[in-house]
Amino acid sequence: MQPVDEIVAQLGGWATSAQLRQLVTRSALEQAVSRGDVERVTRGVYAVPDLGPERLTALAYDGVASHLSAAHLWGLPLLNPPPEPHVILPPRRHPRSVRPAVLHWAPVTLDERQNRMTSLLRTVVDCTRILPFGEALALADAALRTGNLSRYELKNATIAMHGPGRPTALRVATAATALAESFLESILRGLLICAGFTEFEPQVVVRDAGGFIGRVDLGHRAARLALEAEGYGYHSSAPAFAADCRRYNNLIAAGWLVLRFTYQQITQEPAWVIDRVRTTLALRTASTTLAPLKSLTTTPADRAA
Structure with missing residues (x-):
């Protein structure tokens, strides 16, 4: 058998x-x-x-894994994993006390019940209700980056929302983009947006007369200021480190200033990060030495590169 x-x-x-x-x-x-x-x-x-604990807990309650637990099942990044699984139960259900869980009550679709997890779109929308703006933005960026969710779908879903968290969800849907390449970069962009800096664009391509120089995580074109969110594992070899140094030197030679921030600084010292950006941006925009940016503009083809 x-x-x-x-x-x-x-x-x-x-x-x-x-x-x-x-x-x-x-x-x-x-x-x-x-x-x-x-x-x-x-x-x-x-x-x-x-x-997995998310689906096992959902089964124990005869519910559906949702919110941060569903985000984990979908492979979306989270700054902090939930201490207890999130589960959606049918309205008016009185659950037995079986396992520790964060319980929510709402209708679910047949597919969600069969899979024991909420859809990708619903997962993102639910998470934007309960996460801080920057973390919600990073999660939404990652979902758009999969290609399985469009910005149009996300915006329509948040417009149709009711109840707690709607303002944050609408703000996230407006700012979310598939261009962002990392969770940390999105968290940094969230800090900038909350601080009122709206001119930093994700994945800006920089060129000079000699051609392509590089792509920066977040770029302020007018000030030629680049912000880089540095993960610990990026410089994993001597050739990678040498290539990165060459890239930064070429950016400086092209008139760009680069600020580099680590994971710890972005997540643990956000006020210091914003202060450094604000101070540097003020110095850059007050300078009269910046040359025109005609040779540094990008095209849709550049963004696709």
């Missing part, structure tokens, strides 16, 4: 006792549970352990 855990995996990772009774004996099921091959999630429901 085929192992019980393989049968449950083929059924989507979980199954009811009624389904399993048609495929395995009671003794085989009990032995699989005692060995830890499958887990009795709640009365009459069994699952393979590697289904």
Whole structure:
């Protein structure tokens, strides 16, 4: 007989006792549970352990993984993982106390119930209700970057929203872009927007008379000021470090000033980051030595490069 855990995996990772009774004996099921091959999630429901805590908790409540938990299942970045899974239950459901969870009550679609997680669009919209603006923006940017969600869909969904979190959700949908290339870059852009800096564009391509120089995380064209969000693993080899130094030197030679901020600075010292940007931008915009930017403009083809 085929192992019980393989049968449950083929059924989507979980199954009811009624389904399993048609495929395995009671003794085989009990032995699989005692060995830890499958887990009795709640009365009459069994699952393979590697289904993950989000879906296991959703099954235990007979609900749907949602909000930050669904974001994790979709592979979207989070600054801090939720301490407890988020689960949506049908309206007016009075749940049993089974596992620690953050519970929400709302209708779900048939697909969401079958998958035990909310759709990508709904996940992003729900997260914008409860996350700070910068974290919500980073999550929305990442969702757009997958190509499975459009800015048009996101904006329409937030316009149709009601209740708590709608202002933040609308603001996120307006600012979100698939151009952002990293979570940290999006968090930095969120800080800038909250501080009133709206002229920094993501992934600006810089050229000079000699051709392509590089692409900067966030660029202020008029001031020729570039901001870089530096992850720890970027300079993983000597050639990569040398190439990066060459790129920065070429940017300086082309008249651009580059400010580099680390993960810790962006996430733990946002006031200092904004102060450095504000001070530097004031110096750059007050300068009368900046040459015209005709040779540094970009085209749609540049953005696609």
